Amino acid sequence: MASQRQQQSEGKNKRVVVIGGGVAGSLVAKSLQFSADVTLIDPKEYFEITWASLRAMVEPSFGKRSVINHTDYLVNGRIVASPAINITENEVLTAEGRRVVYDYLVIATGHKDPVPKTRTERLNQYQAENQKIKSARSILIVGGGPTGVELAGEIAVDFPEKKVTLVHKGSRLLEFIGPKAGDKTLDWLISKKVDVKLGQRVNLDSVSEGSDTYLTSTGDTIKADCHFLCTGKPVGSDWLKDTILKDSLDTDGMLMVDENLRVKGQKNIFAIGDITDIREIKQGFLAQKHAQVAAKNLKVLMVGERESKMATYRPHSAIAIVSLGRKDAVAQLPFMTTIGCVPGLIKSRDLFVGKTRKQMGLEPDVAHA
């Protein structure tokens, strides 16, 4: 029988390819880098702590800690900075024409978000967005989900003199969680003088270049010097539709996984994060938990242990904290929904950036040059 040491060293020869360098993919790649031969495929050269992105718009230097080059945490793995466009039973094909062979595959392509390729370009984008906010007297935010609400909160707190209007097509804010959270958030935004319009859509097609007039579906006119689109992003699974996994996508384009987070019917392909069909709200902290389970299970399989030793993943209940500027937040917990500085203490000052950096093996407070 092979010794444990022998098994571990065989595991190190296994080729693990991770597709998607977001919250889940980066963590699984980082976790496996000394146990396998890891390649991370991502269109961009960096990992971004997404929930810090709205703060980086009002304070661009915040992005220096939340936008992290893959090379900073993946010190013992390869990075291919190109989107994956196809997969076969043993290879991944990228847009730039590379073929990357795998023994095990992890798919973590989350949501589609067209962002620049390099960290420098991304940080420059934050500078430009900050300039856009600073030079506007009135700002329109389209979308009242977590992104629109958090952006409204950041602007209302840091730039109280600006006129902020938030338009949301639904009948309440934060529809991904319960109505109490939405109602409390509405009151908070109103107290900060944000003009919230529910049950309306902004007709962005009718806005001509240089115009400051926006029309909504109910015929309202909104004057704003600029706007930010904060509507939901599509699932990042289009590219899988003509691959060997086409039948593993459900009708919403999510990848169907089993309790070990393997794609249903596949022995060596895992899927984690927002792209999975797990019945829970799509959140970064859950994507991190998926990554931990998948890393553990890959280690089990790579050293040839019994499949029964794999960990199982159980969906989580709908816990969420949405920040409202630098001090406040609204939190939905299992038995209550609360708003103000208490949930704010948990999230809003650092937005878990230090904690996430630490999890990635980086110094929590030191930004990359």
Ligand SMILES: Cc1cc2nc3c(=O)[nH]c(=O)nc-3n(C[C@H](O)[C@H](O)[C@H](O)COP(=O)(O)OP(=O)(O)OC[C@H]3O[C@@H](n4cnc5c(N)ncnc54)[C@H](O)[C@@H]3O)c2cc1C
């Ligand atoms: C503004 C904002 C605020 C948020 N706030 C919070 C919060 O406070 N708390 C919380 O828990 N969650 C929050 N979330 C949700 C959280 O960010 C997501 O749940 C999390 O990012 C999901 O991780 P993921 O790895 O599955 O996908 P993502 O992080 O979306 O990563 C997907 C990755 O796949 C890559 N990719 C896409 N297509 C391809 C391809 N064809 N080939 C290779 N790579 C590809 C992308 O470049 C990206 O790197 C927020 C999200 C946003 C957008």
